[in-house]
Amino acid sequence: MSLHTVMDAALVLILLLGLTMLSAGRLATCIRIFAIQCLVLAFMPLVTEWVHGEGVTRHALVMLLGTISLKVLLIPWVLLRTIRTGEIHREIESFIGFTASVVIGAMLAAGAFAVSARLTVPGDPPSDLLVPVALSTLMIGLLVLVSRTKAITQVLGYLVMENGIYLFGLLLLRQMPILVELGILLDVFVGVFVMAIVVYHIRREFDHMDTHVLEPAKES
Amino acid sequence: MLLAALIVCPLVFSGLCLLLRRGAAWRLFLVAGAALHLAIVLGTWRAPAPFAPDALIGLDAPGHLLLTLVSVLFLAVAIYSVGYHQQALVSQQVACMLAMLCVLSLVCASQHLGLLWVALEAASLTATPLIYFRLGPRSLQATWKFLLMNSVGIALALLGTLALGLSTTPVPGPISLAVGQLTPLAAGLDPVWLRAGFLLALVGFGTKMGLAPLQSWKPDAYGESPPTVAALLAGGMTLGAFLAILRFVQVANAAGQSQFVAFWLIGFGLLSIATAAVFVIGGTDYRRLLAYTSVEHMGVLVLGTGLGVAGSYAAMLHALHNTLNKGVLFLVAGLLWRLYRTNRTGEIRGVLARHPLVGVLLLLGLCATCGLPPFGMFYSELGILLAAAGQGRWWTLALFVLTLGVLFVGLVSAVLPMAFGEPVEVSKRPPQHPAGWGWRRVAMLLPTAALALLALGLGIYQPPAVRDALKSAAATVVASTPSTVAGAAGADLIAEARR
Numbered sequence: 001m002s003l004h005t006v007m008d009a010a011l012v013l014i015l016l017l018g019l020t021m022l023s024a025g026r027l028a029t030c031i032r033i034f035a036i037q038c039l040v041l042a043f044m045p046l047v048t049e050w051v052h053g054e055g056v057t058r059h060a061l062v063m064l065l066g067t068i069s070l071k072v073l074l075i076p077w078v079l080l081r082t083i084r085t086g087e088i089h090r091e092i093e094s095f096i097g098f099t100a101s102v103v104i105g106a107m108l109a110a111g112a113f114a115v116s117a118r119l120t121v122p123g124d125p126p127s128d129l130l131v132p133v134a135l136s137t138l139m140i141g142l143l144v145l146v147s148r149t150k151a152i153t154q155v156l157g158y159l160v161m162e163n164g165i166y167l168f169g170l171l172l173l174r175q176m177p178i179l180v181e182l183g184i185l186l187d188v189f190v191g192v193f194v195m196a197i198v199v200y201h202i203r204r205e206f207d208h209m210d211t212h213v214l215e216p217a218k219e220s
Numbered sequence: 221m222l223l224a225a226l227i228v229c230p231l232v233f234s235g236l237c238l239l240l241r242r243g244a245a246w247r248l249f250l251v252a253g254a255a256l257h258l259a260i261v262l263g264t265w266r267a268p269a270p271f272a273p274d275a276l277i278g279l280d281a282p283g284h285l286l287l288t289l290v291s292v293l294f295l296a297v298a299i300y301s302v303g304y305h306q307q308a309l310v311s312q313q314v315a316c317m318l319a320m321l322c323v324l325s326l327v328c329a330s331q332h333l334g335l336l337w338v339a340l341e342a343a344s345l346t347a348t349p350l351i352y353f354r355l356g357p358r359s360l361q362a363t364w365k366f367l368l369m370n371s372v373g374i375a376l377a378l379l380g381t382l383a384l385g386l387s388t389t390p391v392p393g394p395i396s397l398a399v400g401q402l403t404p405l406a407a408g409l410d411p412v413w414l415r416a417g418f419l420l421a422l423v424g425f426g427t428k429m430g431l432a433p434l435q436s437w438k439p440d441a442y443g444e445s446p447p448t449v450a451a452l453l454a455g456g457m458t459l460g461a462f463l464a465i466l467r468f469v470q471v472a473n474a475a476g477q478s479q480f481v482a483f484w485l486i487g488f489g490l491l492s493i494a495t496a497a498v499f500v501i502g503g504t505d506y507r508r509l510l511a512y513t514s515v516e517h518m519g520v521l522v523l524g525t526g527l528g529v530a531g532s533y534a535a536m537l538h539a540l541h542n543t544l545n546k547g548v549l550f551l552v553a554g555l556l557w558r559l560y561r562t563n564r565t566g567e568i569r570g571v572l573a574r575h576p577l578v579g580v581l582l583l584l585g586l587c588a589t590c591g592l593p594p595f596g597m598f599y600s601e602l603g604i605l606l607a608a609a610g611q612g613r614w615w616t617l618a619l620f621v622l623t624l625g626v627l628f629v630g631l632v633s634a635v636l637p638m639a640f641g642e643p644v645e646v647s648k649r650p651p652q653h654p655a656g657w658g659w660r661r662v663a664m665l666l667p668t669a670a671l672a673l674l675a676l677g678l679g680i681y682q683p684p685a686v687r688d689a690l691k692s693a694a695a696t697v698v699a700s701t702p703s704t705v706a707g708a709a710g711a712d713l714i715a716e717a718r719r
Contacts, residue, residue, distance in 0.1 A: 119412075120412070121386070122386060122387070122389035122390055122410050122413065123386075123389035138379070145372065151364065154368060158368070158371055158372060158375070161372070161375055162375055165375060165378050165379050165382065168379060168382050169382050171382070171385075171386055172382055172385040172386060174394070175385050175388070175394075175395065175396060175397060176334055176385070176397070177276070177332070177334070177396065179276070179335075180332065180334035180335050180337075180338060181334075183334075183335065183338035184334070184337070184338055184341075184378070186338075187338055187341040187342055187345070190342075190345055191341065191345055191367075191371055194345055194348050194349075194367065195367060195368075195371075198348070198352070198360070198363055198364055198367060201352070201360055202360055202364065205356070205357050205360055206357065
């Protein structure tokens with residue numbers, strides 16, 4: 001099994017996990033799927049460097065550890081804690097049904113593949129699937145963001161979107177200083193932490209986490 | 221060295237605020253942090269430090285200019301906060317304000333686009349607890365909207381940054397995303413990815429700046445946060461996002477994409493001004509009106525940047541006066557809130573008769589924001605008009621004048637009756653002045669008046685040092701080589717207009 005196969009398989013797995021998230025009915029399941037997606041994602045810099053024929057660099061190792069500790073462990077822990085404290089409906093409520101959202105997600109992915117077929121990626125991308133999967137993950141994240149009603153699922157959508165961007169960033173592994181990459185990771189984590197706090201306040205204030213009931217406040 | 225001190229000093233005071241929570245110690249830390257910051261900034265003007273092209277941080281002309289603006293505004297807001305906030309202000313919030321100053325300094329100083337992104341995202345995170353200040357459902361809604369829209373917007377900007385990075389692949393050799401390293405090599409960048417990156421960054425950072433299609437968080441956030449925070453957001457944070465857009469404009473212009481850049485900048489600019497004009501008409505909440513004028517001014521900034529050297533000079537001038545003006549108006553809004561306990565324009569009447577000083581400041585702020593002479597926004601908007609005429613963009617010019625006219629009418633008809641008009645009976649709601657109202661009033665009026673006088677003074681007479689700073693900032697953005705200060709064209713036009 002060549003390294004390219006490993007990379008392609010991992011990318012397909014990431015895309016499938018994204019689609020699975022669209023069909024999951026429980027919040028906790030969604031968060032766990034997200035954690036698995038991040039786990040696969042965490043090894044991608046390492047694999048990319050192997051594909052490029054470089055050894056294991058310090059950069060890739062630091063990113064591996066950073067991603068695992070923040071995205072695989074801490075963020076899901078914060079999110080799970082947020083949904084566990086207090087009485088809330090654990091089911092996901094959506095403006096769009098689950099089947100419909102999977103179909104839309106698949107269509108978005110197909111669109112992403114069609115668009116990336118026309119894009120010429122300069123340099124040598126580690127895998128032809130990288131750009132389409134990155135764009136699909138981004139679009140799936142956006143779909144979750146706009147179609148789900150709970151504040152916490154919107155946070156999840158934002159995170160999936162961020163994962164898509166992270167995949168895209170693999171194309172630039174050598175140009176980004178490690179300081180900046182860690183900064184991005186830290187910003188995402190603190191962002192989620194702050195969002196979780198706001199979600200907690202929303203729940204205390206309204207007894208639920210629906211954001212669409214917040215909306216009609218007058219634009220005066 | 222000085223630069224590192226600049227970024228670290230507010231952070232130290234922020235930490236002190238968290239450690240020593242006793243009583244009113246936050247007042248000391250806030251003002252001391254802001255004053256020290258301004259002192260260091262003024263020191264950097266005396267001894268400008270050159271930096272390597274691949275350095276992560278360094279002060280170039282636009283960054284230096286905006287940093288100074290942020291620092292001046294922050295000091296005014298800090299002094300004002302001492303009078304405005306009562307014990308209700310918890311030290312965590314002061315710590316957040318100081319942390320915001322720290323990350324905004326980092327935004328202004330960062331030369332690396334990735335670092336710029338990190339700092340800007342951190343800035344919106346520090347602002348979030350400040351917006352959720354009044355507690356309660358409406359405030360919560362505003363906070364959530366701000367946080368989510370800004371995070372998603374800035375995620376798009378990250379994608380834009382990465383796309384820009386991807387466009388450097390054809391250039392041989394290792395190249396980082398530092399602006400100083402990108403611009404000399406810009407001609408070799410891949411045009412498709414460069415354009416994609418620029419557009420994504422414009423939309424993403426534009427969301428944070430409050431440009432038109434994605435401006436809906438702005439009235440909520442500015443309306444619900446305390447006026448001190450709103451002033452910092454409208455005068456400081458938006459400048460940070462503007463600077464981020466300027467960096468992309470700088471690279472794209474150097475790559476010879478100025479036609480493409482100009483098209484989108486003008487488009488977004490006009491759309492923002494028009495959107496603001498639509499919402500200002502019939503607005504009844506004073507602070508929300510101000511939020512829409514902020515949308516307008518952001519539109520003007522972007523529009524000016526799209527109109528070549530002359531336009532960019534005008535945009536820089538506009539940025540300067542926007543900061544001063546938003547400071548004055550939001551601080552006056554805070555005074556009005558303390559005096560009347562309302563934000564409704566309909567319930568405030570006859571400020572000039574009842575509280576002459578506040579009334580005068582309100583009128584000054586109104587005149588400045590409407591672009592009446594002798595305030596600086598008159599010259600900057602005139603400069604943009606002349607730049608549009610100089611490029612033969614008559615449609616742009618016509619739309620700009622039309623929307624500005626609508627905005628003028630909308631604003632004046634809402635705010636003028638507040639200043640004049642019959643004072644309403646306050647007997648229904650006797651103003652509850654907090655303890656120590658006398659010195660509080662002074663602490664609030666002093667910085668507001670100082671900002672207003674500064675705006676007026678810089679409108680009437682522009683010292684050569686200020687003009688040089690504006691000129692070199694504009695030249696950096698457009699031509700990327702300070703030698704082409706044929707950018708004097710813009711300055712000359714404006715100087716001519718003054719005569």
